[in-house]
Structure formats: C-alpha cells, structure tokens
Amino acid sequence: MNLNNVNNNQNCDLSPSNNGPFNKLLQSKIDRLKNRRNKVQLGTVSFDSPLLLAPMSAIGTAPFRRLMEDLGAGGTVSELISCHGINYKNHKTREMLLLSPHEKNVGLQIFGEGAEAMAQAAQVVQEYGPKFIDINMGCPVRKVVGTGAGSSLLKDPSILPHFFKTIKKSIALPLSIKIRTGWDEASINALEIVHIAREEGIEFVAIHGRTRAQQYEGQANWEIIEHVASNAALPIIGNGDLNKIKTIQNRMQVSHCRALMLGRGPLRDPFLFLTPYIEKDEAITFNGEDIFEVIRVLLRYNREHLEWQALRPEAKIDPAMDHKLNINIRKHLIWLAASFQHVATFREMIFKTQSVDESLKIAEDFFKDERNSKRRDITDDTFMTSGHG
Numbered sequence: 001m002n003l004n005n006v007n008n009n010q011n012c013d014l015s016p017s018n019n020g021p022f023n024k025l026l027q028s029k030i031d032r033l034k035n036r037r038n039k040v041q042l043g044t045v046s047f048d049s050p051l052l053l054a055p056m057s058a059i060g061t062a063p064f065r066r067l068m069e070d071l072g073a074g075g076t077v078s079e080l081i082s083c084h085g086i087n088y089k090n091h092k093t094r095e096m097l098l099l100s101p102h103e104k105n106v107g108l109q110i111f112g113e114g115a116e117a118m119a120q121a122a123q124v125v126q127e128y129g130p131k132f133i134d135i136n137m138g139c140p141v142r143k144v145v146g147t148g149a150g151s152s153l154l155k156d157p158s159i160l161p162h163f164f165k166t167i168k169k170s171i172a173l174p175l176s177i178k179i180r181t182g183w184d185e186a187s188i189n190a191l192e193i194v195h196i197a198r199e200e201g202i203e204f205v206a207i208h209g210r211t212r213a214q215q216y217e218g219q220a221n222w223e224i225i226e227h228v229a230s231n232a233a234l235p236i237i238g239n240g241d242l243n244k245i246k247t248i249q250n251r252m253q254v255s256h257c258r259a260l261m262l263g264r265g266p267l268r269d270p271f272l273f274l275t276p277y278i279e280k281d282e283a284i285t286f287n288g289e290d291i292f293e294v295i296r297v298l299l300r301y302n303r304e305h306l307e308w309q310a311l312r313p314e315a316k317i318d319p320a321m322d323h324k325l326n327i328n329i330r331k332h333l334i335w336l337a338a339s340f341q342h343v344a345t346f347r348e349m350i351f352k353t354q355s356v357d358e359s360l361k362i363a364e365d366f367f368k369d370e371r372n373s374k375r376r377d378i379t380d381d382t383f384m385t386s387g388h389g
C-alpha cells in the first residue's frame with residue numbers, strides 16, 4: 001500500500017478531530033501539508049507561510065479569514081473598511097473591525113483620502129487588535145476613486161510622504177499598503193511608490209499586477225511585480241491570477257517576492273494554500289466530501305461569530321439573520337461547486353433555498369454524490385471581474 005495515498009475517503013475516519021475543526025481524515029491531510037510550510041517575516045510582521053489571503057470586500061469577513069487560516073493561509077487581510085465610517089462610529093462599519101479571537105495573522109484594511117481622517121481611523125482600528133493595518137491604494141471603483149481614495153492615491157505620489165507619515169505616527173502597529181502597478185499603462189509607478197513607502201516606515205507592500213485602467217482585464221503583469229520586487233528595499237507581496245497549483249509552485253520557486261497573495265482562487269478551490277506543498281508522485285487529493293466539510297465549518301464559524309457579536313453591549317439583533325447568512329453561504333456554495341459536473345442543476349436549486357438548513361441539505365447531497373466525480377479545470381475561466389483592489 002502506498003502510505004502517501006490518503007485520498008480515498010472510504011473506510012477512513014470521518015469523526016471529529018482533536019487537532020482542528022475538520023473531521024479526522026481531512027484534518028490529517030491538512031496538518032501534513034501545513035507542516036511543510038515555512039514562516040515568513042515581512043518587516044516586523046511574521047506569517048505562517050508565504051501564501052496569504054488577499055483582501056476581498058464582502059468576502060474577507062472574520063469567519064472566512066479564520067477558515068482560510070485553518071486551511072493553510074499564512075495570514076489574511078480584511079475587506080476594505082471606510083475611514084469615515086469608522087470615524088462617524090457607523091455601527092456596520094465598526095462591526096467589520098471585529099476579529100475572531102481565533103484569528104492569528106490578520107491585518108485590517110482601511111481606505112480613505114485624507115491623511116488626518118485616516119490617522120484618526122487607524123487609531124480606532126488599532127484597538128481591535130489586528131497584527132497590522134493595511135491601506136487600500138488599489139481600489140479602482142469610481143465611487144472610491146472619485147473621492148481621491150483607493151487607486152487614486154497612485155496618481156500623485158508627492159502627497160504620499162505626508163499621507164503615510166500622518167497615519168504612521170498615529171499608531172504603534174505595523175503599517176502596510178496594497179497598490180496596483182500604476183494608474184494606467186503610461187504611468188506605471190509601483191517602484192516609486194514603494195520607495196516613498198520605505199522612507200516613511202511602511203513595512204511591506206502588496207502589488208496587484210494590473211493598472212487601475214485595466215480594472216480586472218487581461219492578465220496580471222508579473223514582469224512588473226518581479227521588477228519591483230528585485231529592486232525594492234521593502235518586502236513585496238505579489239498578487240494577481242495565482243489560481244493554479246503549478247503557477248503558484250513555479251512562482252514560489254522563482255519569485256523575488258517575499259510572499260504571494262491569493263484572492264479569487266481559494267474561493268473555488270479552498271485548498272489552494274496547501275496543494276502547492278504536495279510533492280511529486282504524492283497522492284493527496286481533496287474531494288467533494290472534503291469541500292462539504294469546509295462548508296460545514298464555514299457555517300459554524302459564521303454562527304459563532306454572530307453569537308459572539310450578539311454578546312457585545314452595543315449589539316443589535318437582526319431578525320433577518322438566517323436569511324442573510326443563507327445568502328452569504330449560497331454564494332460560497334456556488335463558487336465551491338464550480339468545477340463539478342452537475343453544477344448547473346445545483347446552482348438552480350441553491351438559488352431557490354429559503355434557509356441555511358435547506359441549502360446545507362442540498363449541498364450535502366450534492367458534494368457527497370459528486371464525491372469522486374471527475375472535475376473540470378476551471379482555472380482559466382474568467383471569474384469575478386470587479387473588486388475593490
């Protein structure tokens with residue numbers, strides 16, 4: 001028997017594990033791959049692996065980030081959070097700052113245009129206990145750019161020394177930024193921005209390899225990312241289109257970046273932080289049953305987070321909670337089912353569900369039936385072509 005072959009779920013122990021949230025079989029595969037990861041230090045911030053979860057609005061919530069860390073992400077960054085919402089004590093905005101007590105290597109990302117407003121917000125963010133604070137300088141969305149925030153900050157680098165200095169001196173936590181390569185093809189200035197960032201004490205920079213003008217079109221330009229990474233005096237995190245195991249493995253070998261960030265890939269393949277660590281000829285695979293297990297845990301984390309939030313004195317109980325949770329879980333289910341044979345019928349059924357329990361039952365049947373079915377390679381499909389960075 002091939003001792004490396006742990007992909008067959010039949011006759012294996014699916015009872016709960018003592019080491020983590022998943023059943024024993026899945027947890028053992030995860031632990032085995034997790035042990036191969038190396039820690040990475042970016043400035044003063046340490047991460048458990050060089051593969052990090054990218055910030056994603058309405059997706060990178062505390063329960064999702066916690067799940068991704070369990071599934072091998074070396075660290076995570078929250079969705080973008082408005083500095084003005086924080087400063088105006090907007091209830092919903094402040095809720096976005098709440099971390100799960102189980103999260104380890106998490107950064108909270110804020111966005112805004114004015115140095116003073118950002119500094120004031122950063123002080124509040126600090127109280128919520130992230131490991132670092134990240135500034136969004138990549139959001140291409142017109143509503144954000146129109147105010148001078150997000151990728152608009154790349155347009156006039158002369159304002160950045162004051163911008164960074166003001167925020168930096170208001171907090172004791174490490175500060176990082178996430179940028180695009182430039183505003184447009186004619187003004188690629190990532191390297192210049194990184195130099196300014198270094199002068200002002202920013203600890204590391206994540207670069208999404210597209211310009212603002214590109215939005216999500218074409219491919220991320222890794223030549224530019226690598227050029228910056230090999231010439232910059234700050235640790236660089238490379239980001240963009242890392243959806244395939246092979247691409248990630250290659251990039252891990254050749255890159256001048258100190259870490260890589262994955263956004264959309266793990267939404268459809270939640271094991272993408274671990275599978276690059278599978279060795280040649282080693283048969284560790286993850287099937288439909290494993291994916292259902294991931295969903296079960298995501299749901300549990302969402303419920304725990306809501307219960308925990310509800311204990312806070314200022315909490316507002318939302319009677320439509322199950323409905324909201326169902327909408328959230330349905331979107332994950334559809335992403336996770338994308339590579340399976342009968343996804344079209346599944347999608348239709350899931351869109352009609354009225355409760356979380358109903359969605360879960362349909363998902364359980366689907367992922368267990370499709371447990372060992374052949375899956376399509378969907379890593380080249382265009383997927384989610386709008387976002388906030």
Ligand SMILES: Cc1cc2nc3c(=O)[nH]c(=O)nc-3n(C[C@H](O)[C@H](O)[C@H](O)COP(=O)(O)O)c2cc1C
Nearest residue numbers: 054055056057080208240241262263264387388389
């Ligand atoms: C739905 C969605 C939401 C996003 N939200 C944010 C965000 O809040 N902050 C940010 O800096 N980038 C955001 N991004 C950009 C991602 O962090 C990442 O840079 C981009 O998706 C490219 O990486 P990928 O090809 O691995 O997805 C978002 C992207 C998507 C698709």
